[in-house]
Amino acid sequence: MSRRALIVIDVQNEYVTGNLPIEYPDVNESLANIGLAIDAANAHGVPVVVVQNFAPSTSPLFARGSAAAELHDVVANRPRAHYVEKSMPSAFTGTDLAGWLAAREIDTIVVAGYMTHNCDDSTVKHAVHAGLSVEFLSDATGAVPYENRAGRASAEEIHRVFSVVMQSRFAAVLTTAEWIAALDTGAAPVRENIFTSNQKARAGAAAR
Template structure:
């Protein structure tokens, strides 16, 4: 069995819908996150980390990600770069109803690196699915992104959503890194910093 970590970069739903369609990423700025997604893919390819592109597809009648629509197409920034696999999904988690779990097992992957959209939805669902399956996760905070929401529960800006979800991820579910930090980890072999719920809570309480 290969020694850990054996990584795969999972690039979730980098589709035109989020860049020029009906669900525009607002935070971090989509041009920033796109550039970092490209850098992450390039670094993964340099370091022989397989890249898996995830593509969300909805029925043809859907207002978002409708099969065959321009919005559902993978953005050229990711589709034009070398990748090992493209996997379609219809639910938030990239594992749910897909071949991803089997693909990871076949390739003896034990660590998922998450980039793409959206932080609070498909990214978060995939992160937790991976953790519950016994995998380690690394989350690229500036190669992901959110949109704002308003509904009967209230309003939250894209920045609030992204910040809170990433703080929670770092407390238990993932090592949250910038793209630069992650590339540094690949180059140095150092382990990324991880936290836990207890220490995260103690630090917050110490703020007074």
């Protein structure tokens, strides 16, 4: 059996009522699923780690001391085993997270929270490089759209593509309901790899 910890990343008002509203999946859906995941983790003895991001007080996002930087009630009002404050995308960088997990012999982290393509992705890859297994709750996370000199991508495109890439190598991607069922049954989540993911895509393209 895996020894898991649920890492709930940056579920802060900035993503709900602030300057960086999550667009896909719908933020109310992801918030509800984050709450379900925390409740299930607590019920199954899976420690919950809450991560909160802060920027300087002059920043347009996550300004320390602002209401937008505060934890959303769905996280703030639920029990947790550990709290991590960060200022970089990865929840491991400049924090005690790695040591805290190692001291408890945790070998698998479960990532929920925001954003799919930034702090979630950075934390997932940091964990894999450190030798941990990862599970990613795709409907308890979310993305925003971007446009810059490199191009434009919708929130749905970003979330979908990052989820597909994670499943190809870095994490087992599950819905919250699938993850809770795995906790109940002890079933191992489906993991895939780069080769089979590419083979499926090539076979599908050829069939069309």
